[in-house]
Amino acid sequence: MTKSEDLILAELKNNQDKYTSGSELSRGLGISRAAVWKQIGSLRRRGYEIQARTNRGYRLAAEPDCLDRARLEKEQVHYYRAIDSTNLAARILAAEMAPGYSWVVAEEQLRGRGRLGRSWHSPPGSGLWFSVLLRPGKLLPAAAAPLTLAAAAILADSFKDQYDLPLKIKWPNDLILHGKKMGGILTELICELDMVSCLIVGVGLNINQKQTDFSPGIRSLATSARLAGGRGFNRTEMFLFLKKRLEEGFHRFFESGFAPFQPLWEKADVTVGREVRATHPGGSVRGTAIGISADGALLLEDSRGRVHHIRYGEISPEKGGFAD
Ligand code: BTN
DSSP: OOHHHHHHHHHHHHTTTSOBOHHHHHHHHTOOHHHHHHHHHHHHHTTOEEEEETTTEEEEEEOOOOOOHHHHHHTTOEEEEEESOHHHHHHHHHHTTOOTTEEEEEEEESSOBOGGGOBOOBOTTTEEEEEEEEOOSSOOGGGTTHHHHHHHHHHHHHHHHHHOOOOEEETTTEEEETTEEEEEEEEEEEEETTEEEEEEEEEEEEOSOOGGGSOTTTTTTBOOHHHHHSSOOOHHHHHHHHHHHHHHHHHHHHHHOSGGGHHHHHHHBSOTTOEEEEEETTEEEEEEEEEEOTTSOEEEEOTTSOEEEEOSSEEEESSSOOOO
């Protein structure tokens, strides 16, 4: 935003209950009335709703839903207006030797990434797209997988507590509201054969999207906190709240592993008791989900009563969906 845009905006924000004339703005800022008009035009293009009345001037009617950059930077969060992917940004921070618990948040991702090489649609003004860089100390690669599950359990618990939204989890990383996907987690490792040096946990959450913000193809599968809660949410406050909860949880995970999160997971799990097909690196298996183990593996009982421990992969319902 240019300096004049900033000043005009500040003036309009201070006088939101009345109209401010163009000549007042031009005198106050020492710019011509034509320049005021030009800046008003570019503020409108940024999403500010500014009413104009002949002989009365301008009034700020509504602000766009933007993340509050100044507030985020005060908390040492790396903010980007637009970036390819916050997970990639966190990876660059790792290479630059940034400390653990470095957070990256973007208003928009141009190449947001989902699990298993999928893309993740991340438009501006509606969702939360963020990643955190973690330096776990001593952690074996095999012990890192349940971190995604712990993050999902923390998020579900936080949404229930703070926003009264019954967020549920579908193993291993889908965040589900009333049977539709509200978000997901992409955890990536930077590691040697026997030691994880960094973990990057990326979280994508649909927050203020309206039904029409989702493309017709995914409308029946996706939802947002606004659609479920019937109101909009302040994304900056929400992010800072989730950041605090996740940080506390990650410290706990590195001290005690997944076990302390298992009860939270079980409370929010929509997988247990369902007939599912699990697709994993070694093939696929059908069965009934009967729970998860203390180290986060999905327990699947097949028709012969054999229990499979599925550590990696994804599941799809054999019948019905994952509605709670
Ligand atoms: C999934 O369900 O497939 C996981 C989606 C994870 C998306 C988030 S958005 C922030 C972070 N940056 C990315 O590129 N992806 C994750």
